[in-house]
Amino acid sequence: MTDRQSAAPAGLARLSGLGYLVIIVAGIFAEFFVRGGLIVPGDGPATLAAIRGAETLYRSSLASEFLMLVSDVMLAGALYLLFRAVSRPLALIAATFRLTHAAIVGANLLNAYLPLLLLHGAGTPAGALRAESLTLVYLDAHAYGYAVGLVFFGVHCLLLGTLILRATGVPRLLGALLLLAGLGYLVDSLGRTLLVDYAASAGLFQTLVFVPAFVGELSFCLWLLIRGDRGRPRPRVQAAV
16 A cells, blocks of 8 residues: 555545534534524524624624534545445445535525524514514524434434444444434434424433434544544445445
């Protein structure tokens, strides 16, 4: 193997790890630090007032989501190249699901923009009342749209976890953690869809979903950055797909 060939896996692993790190940091900033601090559940006027008082911060969360989307697209390609030796069809399907997730989340970002249009278009008392009543509608739509995207991301995690379990050179524990993360994302999205009063159980769902997801994805991210330069993953056994 030439130096150039041996360097390629290391570059792919570190690129994937960097992309994952950007996604994790930007996602926590946008969802928990910004929106979690500005959105007042059930209170449109208070939410709109909070956005008005911290508009630059709110806009920075949208910019963070742009950064996440770019990183997601890059990561889909990098992970495909990294794991195609394990199973080219499975790696391609996993990349397709991640790209579909990115497309849905990108289109859904419009719902997070609309409160800003309402904020600057409410020039009359009637317009202000309309803006206050619609702000939470659009932000709730953004949350539901994100849940739709997480269905595809959950399937991606299941496929990626399967690839890791089939590969040599990658700790199998990481594959198991990503399988748990994928199941968690699917359970949360289905719960949001099927439960009439999802909000009453939202805290439980978030704990069950995002704790294993955070641990699994952060662990995989750190492995890619620190240990992923030891060679391209290879199939543990000859797989059917």
